[in-house]
Amino acid sequence: MPVGSGSDRLHDRVLTVPNVVSLARLGLIGVFGYLLLVARADGPAVAILMLSGASDWVDGKLARLLDQASALGALLDPAIDRLYMVAVPVAFGLRGLVPWWIIGTLLVRDLLLLAVLPALRSRGLTALPVTYVGKAGTFALMSAFPLILLGQWDELWSRVVGSVGWAFLIWGLGMYLWAFVLYLIQAALVVRTMPKVTGV
Template sequence: MTSDLTGVRAILADRIVTVPNVLSVIRMLGVPLLLWLLLVRHADGWAFALLVASGVTDFLDGKLARLLDQSSRLGALLDPFVDRLYLVATLLAFPLRGLIPWWLVGVLVARELILAATLSVYKRRDLDPPEVIYLGKAATFALMSALPWVLAGQMDWALAGFGHAFGWAFLIWGAAVYVWTGVLYTAKAVAVARAIPAGAHHTP
């Protein structure tokens, strides 16, 4: 009986068509729409609404995966991938619109490139990548929350002042913590490189 349940769980874990995965795909289809709204139509109100809707949907698909017991391997990969797409799309569109400075984008992109390079340290030593730092997840959340409000601060509406102040406060805090966690990840990789020779196989 136990083996049967284990088999069922394995099948469920590999399911593709689930409610959370459908929501993630819908979110992904919104990325080109977001770029069109921001760069072609300059429809900032609709772009703001789309970013907020994406954030709410991101929250819901994780909750629904647990509530409906519809967690899957695809979902574990798809959800953070879509988050990255939205972050990259906004970090490209916003400076093109003059909403945030290019140097800030350069700092955030440099952090990603450095961390991507450190992954080779773990791969050459047959090690898993480091565990995600919770503070880094908080920084990503802050950035994703800040960008819609930075956009809202440019709109002609009653909450423009709040959006500008709130958005930039979150953006500065999120960027600072994002860079700091990048330093922590890099320090971990350097420590591993010094402690374990390249080509060595790690035994748990």
């Protein structure tokens, strides 16, 4: 067997434990939307968000522990993260839990990032390094939504949790936008300093 062929096949595998976890996360987006918007079952909807957040960490951990990193997994994980960052805020907006201007800000930010991708690809890049600020902002936002949902009950503990959720949302939105500025600066430096790749 040629050297490296085993690792190449592993990298190209589709049916791996981390990929199954990622696909389960993808299916949970629809379940969450149904629970929040149709069934109005806020408790189970919170549980789905928490399960999805935990599984996001689990699939990466499993990929390393089981040595099951794959090209599909490298595409699935960030794509599903992006879907959550669209689907969850939109669902909250449709339910009237979060103002549309906040949701619009998040969506426009991501659309503008997509608009930068062709310039990066023309330089042979598919993405820029993820910043700590961006990771922290995403964590704060994804923590904010279940806390805000838990704040919908007419109890003292619920109001306190809801207030914490709003603090996370405002904090996360600020970091999310600051990460966007840093991303644009990095993209501008790439465009100015790296030549275009021929044939792209």
